[in-house]
Amino acid sequence: MLTTVVFDADETLLDLRPAVTGGLVAVLDEMRRRTPVAAGVTLAELESDWDAVFGRLSAAPVLEIRRAALARSLARAGLDDHLDEIAALFFARRFALTRPFPDVPPTLAALRTRYALGFATNGNSRAERCGLAGEFAFELYAHENGLPKKPAPEFYAAVVEAAGVPAGQIVYVGDSWEHDVVAPRRAGLRSVWLNRYGLPRPAGLTPDAEVSTLADLPSALADLSAGSPALS
Secondary structure: OOOEEEOOEEEEEHHHHHHHHHHHHHHHHHHHHHHHHHHHOOHHHHHHHHHHHHHOOOOEEEEEHHHHHHHHHHHHHOOOHHHHHHHHHHHHHHHHHEOOOOOHHHHHHHHHOOOOEEEOOOOOHHHOOOOOOOOEEEEEEOOOOOOOOOHHHHHHHHHHHOOOHHHEEEEEEEEHHHHHHHHHHHHOOOEEEOOOOOOOOOOOOOOOOOEOOOHHHHHHHHHHOOOOOOOO
């Protein structure tokens, strides 16, 4: 019996990419306003700064990683001393632009009649700042109260504790193969892979279901509850 559906945030419920791009555009505009040196800095370079720091900081809070990326960007124009102001600008714009994918509100409304809903993320997309206030029975954020990031087993143990039901009654839904399929299954949860872009399925462990849109999630969960395969 499935009783609880728990969602990843970024790129599952939330269309993050346009919001991050919008935040970086605001940063670049401000850099160019502050110094002519920034005229030679490009948006592509600002985007690449995230990748440049992510590898060594992947276990850190997302806020820390973003600040490190912004520090690298500001150094390109000699604006190193303005990190706090520029970071505040980035996050204000990023959160103002972060919204759910169109398939999210109707799906949550449909599921709420049958399941408890949870929100559990590695990122800093707080539900109340991204158009999802009041949608979930519980919310979990990595690095709050010592919670490690996915795919640490402790993350999924916290999901089970927050849900208050056995792991086998919980379905975790997300876009990341490692974080939202493999790791939850290893922790005893069920998993649904949201494959919006038609990516090939990696070899090895399979999800309990695969959907290309959250609009198909209610029927996939109904099939799982009935014991039928729900791979589409």
